[in-house]
Amino acid sequence: MRILLVEDDSILGSSLKRALEKHAYGVDWMRDGQSGLEAAEHSHFAAVILDINLPVLGGIDVLKGMRRKGNTVPVMLLTALDAVRQKVEGLDEGADDYLIKPFDLDELLARLRALIRRREGRAESLLRCGNIEVDPSAMVARKGSLQVHTTAKEFHLLKLLMERSGRYVTKNDIEYALYDANSTVESNAIEVTIYNLRKKLGADFIKSIRGIGYMIER
Numbered sequence: 001m002r003i004l005l006v007e008d009d010s011i012l013g014s015s016l017k018r019a020l021e022k023h024a025y026g027v028d029w030m031r032d033g034q035s036g037l038e039a040a041e042h043s044h045f046a047a048v049i050l051d052i053n054l055p056v057l058g059g060i061d062v063l064k065g066m067r068r069k070g071n072t073v074p075v076m077l078l079t080a081l082d083a084v085r086q087k088v089e090g091l092d093e094g095a096d097d098y099l100i101k102p103f104d105l106d107e108l109l110a111r112l113r114a115l116i117r118r119r120e121g122r123a124e125s126l127l128r129c130g131n132i133e134v135d136p137s138a139m140v141a142r143k144g145s146l147q148v149h150t151t152a153k154e155f156h157l158l159k160l161l162m163e164r165s166g167r168y169v170t171k172n173d174i175e176y177a178l179y180d181a182n183s184t185v186e187s188n189a190i191e192v193t194i195y196n197l198r199k200k201l202g203a204d205f206i207k208s209i210r211g212i213g214y215m216i217e218r
Contacts, residue, residue: 001116001160001177002026004045006036006062007078008054012101016049019105023139024156026177033057037065040073046116049108050095051078052086060090067094074115076108113137120163127162129216132201134162148200153178157193161206161216170213 003025007013010031017027028043030036033054040048040062048066052059063075077090077098087098097111113125113136127134133142136159141148150158156178161169171190179185194214198206207215 001046001163002028002044003112004036004039004043004048004050004073005029006031006033006039006048006054006059007051008032009051015105016108019109022152023109024136024159024178026179031055033059033062037062040066040071041069045073046119047074047076047112049076049078049112052083052090053080060086060093063090063093063095074119076111076115078103110137127159127165129162129165129218130205132158132162132205132216134159143201150197150200154193154197154200157190158197158201161214165216166218168209168213168215173213 001024003020005013005016005020005027007016007029008031013029013031017029020027025046028039028045030039034056036048036050036054037057050059050062054062059077063077066073066075074096075094077087077095079087079090079098079100081100090098096115099108099111117125125135125137127136131144132148134140134155135142139155141150141155141158157174160174160177174190175185194206194208205216207217
């Protein structure tokens with residue numbers, strides 16, 4: 001699942017990018033509003049984290065540009081403490097939520113999960129398929145009542161397939177969702193991770209069709 005982060009502060013941006021990647025998100029980080037708007041127009045994202053005060057093109061103008069083009073991706077604004085007028089304008093222009101700087105990282109992650117759940121029409125955060133359950137907030141997977149110990153990459157891939165249960169997910173989609181655009185992905189990395197998940201969850205839990213992709217049935 002990929003997030004667009006538009007933030008010009010290098011310290012805040014780098015810390016947010018690390019935190020989001022730790023919690024199973026792929027992150028495209030843009031440092032000015034114009035780059036952010038162009039990225040939003042040409043790529044598919046699960047959500048956008050958008051600072052209001054940006055160079056080149058302000059955050060509100062980025063938001064207006066997205067909504068004018070029919071882009072309905074959930075947008076969370078990052079605002080200054082005294083930016084009341086900007087918060088109101090942002091919500092009126094189509095923002096879905098906002099956080100005031102400085103903010104708690106756990107709160108940002110929780111609000112982000114809520115935005116994505118609402119867009120996907122899910123009422124709760126737990127993901128369940130058969131006897132497998134994934135808790136994204138705690139980064140825990142269970143088979144029945146027993147916890148399944150996974151690596152970070154295994155958990156991220158399982159979460160992605162659970163979120164898209166009933167649909168095949170291509171290898172390209174997996175790489176796009178889980179890896180940074182600058183990362184080098186080994187040719188068999190996805191296959192190895194799928195193999196390890198099948199050993200832990202059951203050989204038939206993850207279906208595959210050669211040349212199409214992987215799927216967990218609902």
